[in-house]
Amino acid sequence: MIEIRLGLEDVVRTRFAISPLWEAVASVRVLKGADEHGLHRTWAERVRPQLAASNVDFGPLFDLVPVPTRSPWSGHVPGFICPPPTTPLPSLDVELATVRATPPALLRTTAEVPPARMAALRADPATELGRLADVLQAYWDLALAPYWSRILTLLEDDIRYRVGRLAEGGAQHLFSDLDPQVTWAAGTLHLKHRTVHGARRLDGSGLLLVPSAFVWPRVFSVLTEPWQPSLRYPPRAVGTLWHTRPATVSDALAGVLGRSRATILAALTAPASTTGLARRTGLTPGGVSQHLTALRTAGLVSAHRAGREVLYARTRAGETVVEAAGAGAPASTSPA
Numbered sequence: 001m002i003e004i005r006l007g008l009e010d011v012v013r014t015r016f017a018i019s020p021l022w023e024a025v026a027s028v029r030v031l032k033g034a035d036e037h038g039l040h041r042t043w044a045e046r047v048r049p050q051l052a053a054s055n056v057d058f059g060p061l062f063d064l065v066p067v068p069t070r071s072p073w074s075g076h077v078p079g080f081i082c083p084p085p086t087t088p089l090p091s092l093d094v095e096l097a098t099v100r101a102t103p104p105a106l107l108r109t110t111a112e113v114p115p116a117r118m119a120a121l122r123a124d125p126a127t128e129l130g131r132l133a134d135v136l137q138a139y140w141d142l143a144l145a146p147y148w149s150r151i152l153t154l155l156e157d158d159i160r161y162r163v164g165r166l167a168e169g170g171a172q173h174l175f176s177d178l179d180p181q182v183t184w185a186a187g188t189l190h191l192k193h194r195t196v197h198g199a200r201r202l203d204g205s206g207l208l209l210v211p212s213a214f215v216w217p218r219v220f221s222v223l224t225e226p227w228q229p230s231l232r233y234p235p236r237a238v239g240t241l242w243h244t245r246p247a248t249v250s251d252a253l254a255g256v257l258g259r260s261r262a263t264i265l266a267a268l269t270a271p272a273s274t275t276g277l278a279r280r281t282g283l284t285p286g287g288v289s290q291h292l293t294a295l296r297t298a299g300l301v302s303a304h305r306a307g308r309e310v311l312y313a314r315t316r317a318g319e320t321v322v323e324a325a326g327a328g329a330p331a332s333t334s335p336a
Contacts, residue, residue, distance in 0.1 A: 002221065003196075003199040004189040004229070006207060011171050011187075013206025016159045017085045021095035022232060023151065024080040026139050026214035028065040033145075042242040046270075047143045053307035054142055059117075060128070061135045068113040077220070078109035081132065084208050084222055084230040093139055096133040100126075146271035146304040146313045150241065151213050153319060158211045158235030179233050181219050191221060191231070198306070202229050211235035244269040253325035261291045265300060265322055271311040292329060 008027040029217050030040045031048065060105045064081050082100045083093065085149065088282065095323075109118070121128045144151070166174040175184035187208075200223045210228040212220070216234035253264040260283055267280045274292065278285045290314055295301040301316035304311050 003192040009204040010202040020092040052304040063117040076111040084228040250325035272314040
């Protein structure tokens with residue numbers, strides 16, 4: 001059990017943030033076995049073949065994310081590859097710049113990392129950290145970028161809920177349903193942990209709360225200097241992240257975009273290639289390509305290269321348009 005003692009100043013400085021970098025690192029844990037309940041099986045089955053076909057050497061990243069061999073609780077992650085964010089929603093570029101600028105003194109860990117990997121990092125920090133950041137970027141492009149709109153919506157929805165809880169009833173109300181492993185009493189946050197015990201004082205530095213799609217069923221804590229004291233916890237409804245409903249085409253949306261473009265946008269319940277969308281919608285590949293170009297120009301669809309394929313996904317604007325149109329008008333089932 002870890003006891004995190006928060007003074008008044010700590011409660012005042014408690015804040016939320018989302019970390020694209022941490023999501024990338026936590027998702028590597030999932031690919032390496034930290035998903036015994038299969039929560040992310042749908043995502044992993046799509047991503048693994050794309051990573052294998054990319055010809056990218058992911059060793060600099062995967063070596064630093066140990067396999068959780070004993071239980072979901074095991075497998076510490078070195079702090080220097082995923083420092084807590086300093087702003088509410090940093091871009092991946094900003095977080096990778098922080099990784100590249102990691103001081104050599106922080107290149108240490110008690111995690112089960114291959115000694116040769118740590119030796120290489122310490123021998124030539126600038127080169128090896130730059131290489132690590134490049135690999136993280138390549139991994140992100142393949143494994144997370146096509147799905148980021150969906151993940152980000154889940155994380156932001158959780159933060160809105162938590163902020164409402166804080167406003168309604170203060171810290172006790174905020175933490176009462178954060179996670180079963182977290183309890184609050186008399187200014188102290190109790191975090192269940194199987195290997196770490198003791199009390200930690202924040203001394204006015206405040207607590208950073210980071211919802212994370214890939215940590216369930218764990219809560220990860222960062223309580224060592226020089227980083228911001230943080231809890232990375234599973235957001236509400238994380239179990240529904242990869243659920244897809246039958247694609248429907250709102251008549252209202254079809255009236256604005258045209259039936260074919262509305263059908264394509266509705267069919268993007270998961271990232272898909274031009275060929276895949278043609279199969280889902282019954283449209284010709286050439287027609288799908290033309291409509292995707294128009295939807296990309298309008299900012300409703302984004303494109304992400306995955307090996308030899310280009311996958312298309314709805315942007316946040318695209319998700320909002322589909323949701324708003326579906327809520328406000330009758331819909332018909334698409335040919336998907």
